[in-house]
Amino acid sequence: AAGFAGKTALVTGAASGIGLEVARRLAAAGASVVVADYNEQGAKDVAAALTEAGGRAAAVRVDVTDPESVRRAVESAVETFGGLHLAVNNAGIAGASAPTGEYGIEDWQRVIDTNLNGVFYSLRHELPHILASGGGAVVNMSSILGTNGFAGSPAYSAAKHAVVGLTKTAAVEYAAQGVRVNAVGPGFIDTPLLQGAESQRAHLISLHPQGRLGTAEEVAELTLFLLSDRASFINGSYHLVDGGYAAR
Numbered sequence: 255a256a257g258f259a260g261k262t263a264l265v266t267g268a269a270s271g272i273g274l275e276v277a278r279r280l281a282a283a284g285a286s287v288v289v290a291d292y293n294e295q296g297a298k299d300v301a302a303a304l305t306e307a308g309g310r311a312a313a314v315r316v317d318v319t320d321p322e323s324v325r326r327a328v329e330s331a332v333e334t335f336g337g338l339h340l341a342v343n344n345a346g347i348a349g350a351s352a353p354t355g356e357y358g359i360e361d362w363q364r365v366i367d368t369n370l371n372g373v374f375y376s377l378r379h380e381l382p383h384i385l386a387s388g389g390g391a392v393v394n395m396s397s398i399l400g401t402n403g404f405a406g407s408p409a410y411s412a413a414k415h416a417v418v419g420l421t422k423t424a425a426v427e428y429a430a431q432g433v434r435v436n437a438v439g440p441g442f443i444d445t446p447l448l449q450g451a452e453s454q455r456a457h458l459i460s461l462h463p464q465g466r467l468g469t470a471e472e473v474a475e476l477t478l479f480l481l482s483d484r485a486s487f488i489n490g491s492y493h494l495v496d497g498g499y500a501a502r
């Protein structure tokens with residue numbers, strides 16, 4: 255264990271996919287990891303596996319669409335491990351697929367609540383504790399759809415673009431106080447999030463010049479770099495890990 259020893263990290267959406275891989279790597283690198291997810295049993299299983307593997311981890315149930323739930327989860331992280339230094343605001347949903355002129359109003363609100371408001375609520379409650387702990391780093395999980403449109407995903411694309419703006423603003427606000435805030439923009443990644451899109455799989459692969467989907471490991475690699483002191487002058491920016499998608 256190296257790199258993150260003595261640091262407490264909160265990862266939302268850590269019961270599955272990208273968040274799970276980020277949590278695993280943070281624990282392996284010595285961080286105390288709070289595995290936060292609204293899938294409570296999933297979070298407990300992940301925390302138990304990380305502890306079994308020799309790491310320090312605890313599970314907390316959080317619904318990122320509920321600011322009070324987020325506040326409680328952040329406070330429990332601080333109480334469990336003392337302080338908060340690192341946060342990965344990663345919980346997200348794919349949402350319904352329909353063109354903008356037909357998009358369900360409730361479907362829109364659910365995606366915005368989770369993928370945008372959830373990131374704001376997380377930052378809102380994490381930042382005071384990160385400051386109180388002497389500074390740290392945050393990664394917000396955006397998407398390639400934080401810069402591209404995608405037919406059938408108006409809410410998802412709007413939320414992921416907005417996360418980039420929120421990231422830049424928080425970075426500017428807190429840079430002088432020793433907090434870095436960056437966004438990661440993955441291309442399509444082979445996780446349970448894509449389960450509803452199996453019929454689209456060949457099309458999704460064709461969007462990536464590398465001819466395949468990405469892996470959660472490849473996204474976690476960039477995320478851990480951005481959280482680390484090796485990225486000490488990287489702040490307020492949006493970093494793609496997309497197999498060439500945006501270059502087409």
Ligand code: NAD
Nearest residue numbers: 267270271272292317318344345346397440442443445447
């Ligand atoms: P995933 O479905 O494997 O994991 C998402 C996790 O978030 C799940 O464990 C789920 O329970 C949790 N979650 C969902 N809503 C929540 C809520 N309201 N409160 C707390 N937890 C909640 O998905 P993933 O692919 O690992 O996605 C992680 C992040 O990466 C998301 O923000 C997603 O938009 C983003 N992303 C994914 C892809 C992709 O292709 N998979 C591409 C770009 C960006």
